[in-house]
Amino acid sequence: MSNNHLTREELQDYVQHVFGASYLITQSARIHGGAQKVIYKIDCTNGFTCMLYVWDISSNYFQEEILNEPTFHSSYGSELFSLNTRFLAQHGIRTPILYDLNNDRDRHSYDFALVEYVDGQKAEAYFQHKNHKDRDELFQRIRDMLSNMHGIQRNVYGNANDNSKKAGPCYQVQRLDAETALSYASKHMKDIRKNDKRLLEKLCELEAAIQPRDLYNFIHGELGPDHIWIDHAMQPCLIDIEGAGFFDLEHEHSFLEFRFGDFYHYLKNNDLDPERMTFYRFCHHLSLISGGLKLLHRQFPDQQFARGLAEYHARCVVQMLS
Template sequence: MSRVFGSSYFVARVSRMHGGAQKVVYKIECSNGFSCVLYVWDLSMNYFKEEKENEDINEQSYGSHLFELNNRYLTQHGIQTPALYDLNKVRDRYSFDYALVEYIDGRMAETYFHHPELRVQDKVFQRVGEMLTAMHTHERHVFGKANANESSMGQCHLLQMENAKVQLAYASQHIEKIRSNQSKLLDKLYELESKIQPRQQYGFIHGELGPDHVMVNDKLEPFLIDIEGAMFYDIEHEHSFLQMRFGDFYRYLKNDALDHDRLLFYQFHHHVSLTSGGLKLLHRGFPDQQFAQGLADYQSERALRFIEG
């Protein structure tokens, strides 16, 4: 803190913040009233370590290099995200990368689902919708990371196709209903994919944009967090996730120009992937075991609905 901000920044308190399953997050409070956030990318503390070590370059969503890249891209294009004060990738004293990031004094967007004032709700989610539209309208003909400049081979949805097969195989080992319907679920995956027409136009997406990945400050301004997975991709991938996570509040975020076949395919993929994700959190000691079990149960039921009738 002294090196980055100066000798008057004495650390008074460090507290672990609610974080995801991949990086560790702390709030640092100084005696002079200043606060910031410490991000730690320690792969040994990542609940998806095995997957991250074997991830395809076009699917990578973990690491300080991606945070730095996407922080710069979003900031340059007017999409609000906490400022990056300092990033340390030297690893001379520690085996991990870490960063000091702006602390947004506010609440996650999901807390506004239950806000008593409709006027406030409208303002918050309209602004989230405007931010989302602005981000998605940054387009190019190549899918992948913001710094990718070579033409990508194939269609981006095929990456999710292969991922769905892997996650379905994992889920079938642990959930009886998935195991007994595995062939039907696989057939449905192929059926949904077969309806997708080729495309070479991709928007910039967050990649996992739930209401817990939007911080809202005291001026009701939204900021994107957990941005490592952002990239150019089918925006239907994002919207299918938004529909699921924002529920009734998706009406503020909707886009009437989406490809319906892509939406259905990505919806199905999310249900299968999140079923497997919940199981892995359950099996790997995630602190909130009730959440992990509930995630696996709910998403498996949603996936099975695709083959009913």
């Protein structure tokens, strides 16, 4: 039993309260990899398996930004997870089932939940799938799922339950976040510091080319092939959905384009605004440089990944200057 948030007795009581007396825990093991929440896999004697999600701000690698930066686009918290789970389910888009959410804060300073365990692997595992027919069919299912989600529209951006009109356009929020990311990266990377002024000018130039509009799509917000889980029936499921909401569709597709690489052709949308695509791609690169550096500086377990993330996107953003 490995669980730093609930004692064995607390976890056993919680599982039996939700599922019944026959659910006796044999193992609780932490799943490493997440930067914003802690996840444990729970196995029971009757063969049942589920996940325990814990939203503990002290275990979040971006707690400083969440607490102190008003422009930081928050993708953290049990309320967002619960909201987006319900919203996506209402529109027929699969996510892990939320069995129970405990946000009482009566005994602990954090929220936690029991969530469906979807046995399978990340979509990126199928990039090298030997059966091309099965692979093509899978990525068509992913395309259909994303088309369904992206087809949900409204005329204000923000969370699913926030219909208030915002003071400025959504891309302005992204530009402010990108400026903050650039400032952090300039302090820690020579190539970024050397090009700091040009990068800032490029960011403003790309933003100035965008024409306003007032129609937004529901997007995941950080949709790489690691956030699409494929079960054993080859059916896709979205995970890490806290950051989902209404925004420019190009924000999603500019991310999909470089995260899926050669496999983006399955998901490509030909009706996107090229100015927005370039602007958001530039912003993503700046954000991921800063994000990689912060993971590196804050002792993320996979230091090689964090360093590689920052270095790769630093090369990409400098290339975009030319």
